[in-house]
Amino acid sequence: xxxxxxxxxxxxxxxxxxxxxxxxxISGHATLYWYQQxxxxxxxxxxxxxxNGVVDxxxxxxDRFSAERLKGVDSTLKIQPAxxxxxxxxxxxxxxxxxxxxxxxxGPGTRLTVT
Amino acid sequence: ELKVEQNPLFLSMxxxxxxxxxxxxxxxxxxLYWYRQDPGKSLESLFVLLSNGAVKQEGRLMASLDTKARLxxxxxxxxxxxxxxxxxxxxxxxxxxxxxxxxxxxQGTILTVHP
Numbered sequence: 001x002x003x004x005x006x007x008x009x010x011x012x013x014x015x016x017x018x019x020x021x022x023x024x025x026i027s028g029h030a031t032l033y034w035y036q037q038x039x040x041x042x043x044x045x046x047x048x049x050x051x052n053g054v055v056d057x058x059x060x061x062x063d064r065f066s067a068e069r070l071k072g073v074d075s076t077l078k079i080q081p082a083x084x085x086x087x088x089x090x091x092x093x094x095x096x097x098x099x100x101x102x103x104x105x106x107g108p109g110t111r112l113t114v115t
Numbered sequence: 116e117l118k119v120e121q122n123p124l125f126l127s128m129x130x131x132x133x134x135x136x137x138x139x140x141x142x143x144x145x146x147l148y149w150y151r152q153d154p155g156k157s158l159e160s161l162f163v164l165l166s167n168g169a170v171k172q173e174g175r176l177m178a179s180l181d182t183k184a185r186l187x188x189x190x191x192x193x194x195x196x197x198x199x200x201x202x203x204x205x206x207x208x209x210x211x212x213x214x215x216x217x218x219x220x221x222q223g224t225i226l227t228v229h230p
Contacts, residue, residue, distance in 0.1 A: 033217075042119075042203050042220030043158070056217060091157060101146060101165055102207075104218065106158040 002026065004107035006092050012113045018080035021110045025073070025094030031055075033104065034067055034077050035091040043091055049075060082114045117142045119206050121221035128194045128228050136224045138187040138204035147187045148205045148218065149178050158203065162189075194228045201225050 005024040013019050025032050030051050035043035046065065048055040052072040060067065064083070069075040079086055089109040095102050118141040128134055138147065146165050150158040162171045164180035164187060171178050175198065177190045187204055205218040 040223075042205070042223050043218075044220070045217055048217060099163070101163055103160060103163060104148075105160070108157045 004092055004094055004105055006090075006107040006110055008110055009108060010111050010113075012115065013082055015084055015114050016081040018078065019082055019112060020076050020078045021090050021092075021112075023075045023077070023092030023107060025075070025092070026096070026105055029094035029096050029105075030072070031095040031102075032069060032075050033093045033095070034075070035093065037089045037091055037109070039088070046077070079112075082112075084114050087112055087114045117144075117206060117208050117219045119204060119219050119221040121202075121204060121224050124222055124224055126224055126226045128191070128226065130195055130228055130230055131193050133193065134191050136189040136191075136202055136226075138189070138221055140185050140187075140204075140206045140219075143182070143185075144206045145182055146207060147180050148207075149187070149189055150203045150205065150220075152201045152203065152223070154200075161202075191226070194226075196228045196230065199226055199228045 004026055007022050011019055032049045034046045036046050037043040046060045047057040047067045049069045052069050065079055067077045089111050091109045092107040093104040095104045120139045122137050148163055149161040151161050152158050162178040167182040169180045175192045180187045201223045203220050203223045205220045208217045208219055
């Protein structure tokens with residue numbers, strides 16, 4: 001079974017520029033998450049999708065971040081304009097129900113550096 | 116607001132020694148997850164603990180959950196260099212339905228095993 005795919009793996013941009021990340025979850029997984037992991041911290045949830053609908057975006061800085069999952073499969077996360085504090089690894093995860101619980105599977109992440 | 120705290124945050128061990136990582140959380144939850152993250156890599160699921168008193172073991176790692184104390188432990192037996200990584204515990208927020216499973220992560224414990 002293929003895992004969660006993300007691209008690009010690395011991105012360096014200047015502040016005030018825009019950037020987009022792409023995620024392809026594991027086939028059949030209806031729930032998709034985007035996390036932000038700042039160096040030295042645990043991942044922080046930004047947004048959760050169920051199919052193509054947003055379940056929770058309470059921690060997404062909506063003035064600069066946006067995300068979509070138009071056809072309920074792939075998802076994109078955009079930052080516009082980027083700030084220095086957005087430097088982090090952006091992780092995508094998808095979820096399935098297995099062995100009496102939900103399990104999340106994480107992609108390799110996109111490391112963003114804002115200069 | 117759910118808070119998840121791990122200690123220690125940094126752990127330097129000699130090969131062959133035993134040690135325990137602690138994970139405390141602030142609100143009621145009946146399950147807890149442990150993940151491993153190697154430098155520059157994504158998160159790998161280690162254990163899913165589903166109920167009070169749950170204990171799971173894999174190789175030199177053993178995890179347990181006490182939901183009444185809101186405490187989980189990850190015990191390392193006879194450490195080897197290959198166990199060097201960052202270990203995260205995570206607790207789901209909410210209950211039931213599509214919102215269930217939003218994870219709050221601890222800060223992570225950076226484990227270094229020396230020869």
